Amino acid sequence: MTPVNPYDLLHRPPIREIGLQISSAESAHFGLSPGFCQLALMKTYRAQSAVTGTQALAMSRNSKGILEAYMKVYIGIDWSEKKHDICFMNDKGEVMLEKQIEHNLSGFIVFDQARRSLNIEVQDCYIGLETAHNALVDYLWEQGYTQITVLPPRAVKSAQGRFRQSGAKDDRWDAHLIADILRTDRHRFSMWKPDLALTRQIRAEVSFVGQLTKEQIRIGNRLRAALLRYYPGLVETFGTMEGLVFLAFVQVYPTIAEAHALDFEEFKAFLRSHHHTQLRTWPKLYASLHQDWPSPDPAVEAAYAPLAVSQAKILEQIVRSRTAALKRLEQLYQQHPDREIYDSLPMAGVYLSTALLAKLGDDRQRFPTPAVLQAVAGTCPVTDRSGKHLRTFFRHACDHEFRQIVQQWAGLTLESSPWAVVFYRAALARGLGHNDAIRRLANRWLEILWRIWMDAKPYDEKFHLAQHYLRTKSR
Numbered sequence: 308m309t310p311v312n313p314y315d316l317l318h319r320p321p322i323r324e325i326g327l328q329i330s331s332a333e334s335a336h337f338g339l340s341p342g343f344c345q346l347a348l349m350k351t352y353r354a355q356s357a358v359t360g361t362q363a364l365a366m367s368r369n370s371k372g373i374l375e376a377y378m379k380v381y382i383g384i385d386w387s388e389k390k391h392d393i394c395f396m397n398d399k400g401e402v403m404l405e406k407q408i409e410h411n412l413s414g415f416i417v418f419d420q421a422r423r424s425l426n427i428e429v430q431d432c433y434i435g436l437e438t439a440h441n442a443l444v445d446y447l448w449e450q451g452y453t454q455i456t457v458l459p460p461r462a463v464k465s466a467q468g469r470f471r472q473s474g475a476k477d478d479r480w481d482a483h484l485i486a487d488i489l490r491t492d493r494h495r496f497s498m499w500k501p502d503l504a505l506t507r508q509i510r511a512e513v514s515f516v517g518q519l520t521k522e523q524i525r526i527g528n529r530l531r532a533a534l535l536r537y538y539p540g541l542v543e544t545f546g547t548m549e550g551l552v553f554l555a556f557v558q559v560y561p562t563i564a565e566a567h568a569l570d571f572e573e574f575k576a577f578l579r580s581h582h583h584t585q586l587r588t589w590p591k592l593y594a595s596l597h598q599d600w601p602s603p604d605p606a607v608e609a610a611y612a613p614l615a616v617s618q619a620k621i622l623e624q625i626v627r628s629r630t631a632a633l634k635r636l637e638q639l640y641q642q643h644p645d646r647e648i649y650d651s652l653p654m655a656g657v658y659l660s661t662a663l664l665a666k667l668g669d670d671r672q673r674f675p676t677p678a679v680l681q682a683v684a685g686t687c688p689v690t691d692r693s694g695k696h697l698r699t700f701f702r703h704a705c706d707h708e709f710r711q712i713v714q715q716w717a718g719l720t721l722e723s724s725p726w727a728v729v730f731y732r733a734a735l736a737r738g739l740g741h742n743d744a745i746r747r748l749a750n751r752w753l754e755i756l757w758r759i760w761m762d763a764k765p766y767d768e769k770f771h772l773a774q775h776y777l778r779t780k781s782r
Contacts, residue, residue, distance in 0.1 A: 380427050381493075383486030384436040384443070385478045386410075391443060392478040393418060395425060396486040405479060415446045430454075435489035437463060439499055448501055456489060457499045461704055463488065497675075502668045505643055510665035512636040516658060517708070519629040523549060526625060530557070530618040537608045538563055538615070540600035544592055549626050552581045557619040561612045563603070566596055636661055645669070651765030652756070654719035662712045667760055677757040685710040686750035710749075714742075717749035726772060727752075 378398050385392040388410060395404040406421050408414035422432065429451045436444070439457045447455060466488055467476060501507070527548035534542050540563065545553035556577070560566045569577070574593050583589075637657050640646060649660035666684075667674070674680040681687040685705025691698045720727045727748055734744035759766050 378431065380425075380432050381486045381490045382422075382432055382434045383482040383484065383489060384434065385481035385485065386436055386438060386441055386443060387478070390414070391418075392482040393421070394479075394482040394486045395421070395427075396483070396490060398490065400487060400490060402483065405482070407479075410443070412446075415443060418443075419450060433489055433493060435485045435493075437485070439501075444499075445501075453498075453500075455499045456493065456496045458485060458488060458496060497673060500670045500672075502670065503643075505639060506664070506669050509636065509639050509643065509661050510668075512632055512639065513658075513662050513665045516629060516632045516636060517662075519625055519632060523622065523625050523629060526618055526622045530615060530622060533611045533615045533618065537603035537611045538600075540596065540598060541566070544595040548622065551623060551626060552578065552583045554619045554623040554626070555581050558616050558623075561616050562608060563600060569596075633658065640664070645760075645763070647765050648759055648763065651759070651767070652716070653723045653766075653768070655716055656719075659712060659716045659719075663716070663756065666706070666709045666712065667756075671761055674757060677754040680757050681750055681753050683709065684713050684749075684753055686713060686746055686753055710746075713749045713753060714745050717752050718745050720748070720752065724768065726768070726775070 380403070381396045381398075383394045383396065390410055391408050391414070393404075393406045393408060394402060395406075397403055403425060404421060406418070408417045422429075432452055433454045433456065434447060434452055435456045435458050437458055437460045438444070439455075444455065463481065463485060466484060467474065470484065470487075471480075502510070531542060531548055534557070538561075541553075541557065545556070547553065556566075559577070560569065571590075571593050574596075575589055578589060578592075640649075640657060640661050643664065645664060646660075649655060649664050652660060652663070655663065667680075674683070678687070682702070683706055685702045685707065687702060688699040689702050691700065717727070721731055730751060731744050731748055734747055735741070739747070755766065755771060
């Protein structure tokens with residue numbers, strides 16, 4: 308067989324994409340075997356040297372001694388709950404294959420078969436999509452697709468105008484756009500890597516606890532509003548809406564008449580059966596319950612009492628589920644290799660420690676600088692600078708849940724960290740509001756957290772203060 312000349316390959320006439328075949332005469336002219344001809348387009352690309360800037364052919368020799376050239380393939384996936392649109396694109400921006408698969412194992416296998424039908428190796432695939440929390444991503448990683456990039460939806464949306472000024476779009480076009488963004492701007496995004504299975508479990512539990520907390524507040528507010536409408540004395544007696552004793556009392560004695568019919572011994576028996584341990588408060592609770600509260604209109608009581616009972620039952624289930632979830636979360640947290648780092652954070656507690664752990668994950672390359680972490684969390688502003696013009700804006704494009712978590716933690720550190728108190732008071736003295744000062748404090752804490760997370764060392768406040776003193780002294 309005539310040996311392959313790389314120069315001829317670089318300057319050969321274009322080969323049609325559809326069919327992926329060339330004529331036997333043309334293949335003979337370039338010294339290619341018929342089997343190689345069918346793979347030539349799929350395996351060839353021009354690689355630009357980072358040193359010389361010249362183009363050359365990326366080649367390797369297979370087991371049969373045939374010289375082959377490998378090309379990168381960019382796969383854009385527009386995902387949804389029931390189906391996924393997929394676009395295979397070569398290094399020149401030409402569409403090789405478009406396909407739609409179902410969101411199930413059979414559909415995932417169809418995707419893998421399509422890749423094999425194009426004779427593309429797994430290591431040559433660069434996949435882009437807009438979420439990492441998807442069963443398809445888990446499947447791809449298990450099958451060896453490690454070059455996965457999760458694109459921010461905002462970046463994909465803003466790129467629509469590059470190709471279509473009309474704004475027209477559909478799922479098939481979105482997959483094409485994602486593949487093309489990956490082809491031209493892959494260097495602007497970080498490769499996605501899955502966290503430890505333990506970290507993913509913690510993240511799921513943290514999300515569940517957060518959802519239950521919101522539901523607990525929402526149902527608690529509704530229960531409070533119903534009781535204030537016809538039975539305000541019960542709210543004043545027990546105070547909190549989340550106490551299991553209070554919720555049980557509402558279900559058993561939902562009206563003023565039923566509560567006033569209790570004598571003290573029966574009241575004590577009820578509290579004892581529901582594990583109320585603060586015995587000294589029992590007489591005070593009983594007296595508050597039997598104060599001369601205004602009697603409600605019978606029609607109002609008849610309307611709201613059943614609602615209060617139903618809401619108390621729902622809230623009780625939410626409170627119990629949240630307590631159980633927090634116990635599971637603590638058990639998982641005790642097993643995590645980074646637990647020592649988050650345990651050292653002042654005033655974080657189990658929930659905030661695990662929430663911060665879930666947001667940062669395990670991959671240290673995910674946040675290469677503290678500025679990236681601060682931007683994702685939304686604690687740093689957006690700067691608009693041009694010539695002598697300089698303005699800063701509140702950052703809206705961020706992980707809002709992350710910002711709420713880190714600001715909650717920053718607010719709690721005012722109770723134990725002296726430097727945090729000094730920083731907060733200095734911000735107030737400059738005329739900033741409470742929320743702005745807390746957000747700036749959170750921004751400073753994130754910089755510290757990033758440092759100890761990268762170094763895998765626990766937080767030491769004395770060391771931090773000493774380093775801060777040395778930096779300020781050298782200025």
